[in-house]
Amino acid sequence: xxxxKKQPKVLDRIDLAILxxxxxxxxxxxxxxxxxxxxxxxxxxxxxKRLEQDGYxxxxxxxxxxxxxxxxxxxxxxxxxxxxxxxxxxNFKHGIVKIKExxxxxxxxxxxxxLLKIRFKDISCYREVLEKIVxxxxxAQTHTYMVTEHIKEDMGVPIL
Numbered sequence: 001x002x003x004x005k006k007q008p009k010v011l012d013r014i015d016l017a018i019l020x021x022x023x024x025x026x027x028x029x030x031x032x033x034x035x036x037x038x039x040x041x042x043x044x045x046x047x048x049k050r051l052e053q054d055g056y057x058x059x060x061x062x063x064x065x066x067x068x069x070x071x072x073x074x075x076x077x078x079x080x081x082x083x084x085x086x087x088x089x090x091n092f093k094h095g096i097v098k099i100k101e102x103x104x105x106x107x108x109x110x111x112x113x114x115l116l117k118i119r120f121k122d123i124s125c126y127r128e129v130l131e132k133i134v135x136x137x138x139x140a141q142t143h144t145y146m147v148t149e150h151i152k153e154d155m156g157v158p159i160l
Contacts, residue, residue: 009054014039016159018047019056023156026060071119074103074147075126077133079114082140095136101129112143 011019017037021028028036034044051057066072081088089107092114096105104117116133120126126144134142 009050011056015047015051015056018044018051019157020159022048022057022060023159026062066119070121071101073122073126074117074119074150076145076147077116077118077130078112078143078145079116079133079139080112080141081114081138083138084113088138091137092139096133099129099132101125102133112141 014037018033021033021036030045030048031041033048034041037044039047048057066074079092081092093105096102096114096116101118101120102116103119104115106115107113108115118126118129120129130142130144133139
């Protein structure tokens, strides 16, 4: 098996239009999508399948109202580990993905090791999540920044 990565196909304006449209409305029918990007249905579906296979489209989903589902509060937590070795990073990753309230986890360069985005119901639930995080092996320090207002949330990749 070759370890050489396949170069992705260069995307044309129609591919980009398809991606942009699907990013805005993942439930659009293939017929509607084809109309919006000025293709017939069959070639449009072929392009969507290729974009999925090539990895440009990772998944489809819905944006849920977190407040209505008792996850209306959010915070960002900086996590510093007590040492930065491969096994410590691996153990942290293995533990953090199991905490359902962690919406995002990023390994970062700079003054700390990880930046987490968490979602929770209230301050007591925040405390429970923080306890789970600090109990992970090698966590030396955390700093929390509570979100007081959502100004702009992830709207996807700015394609067009």
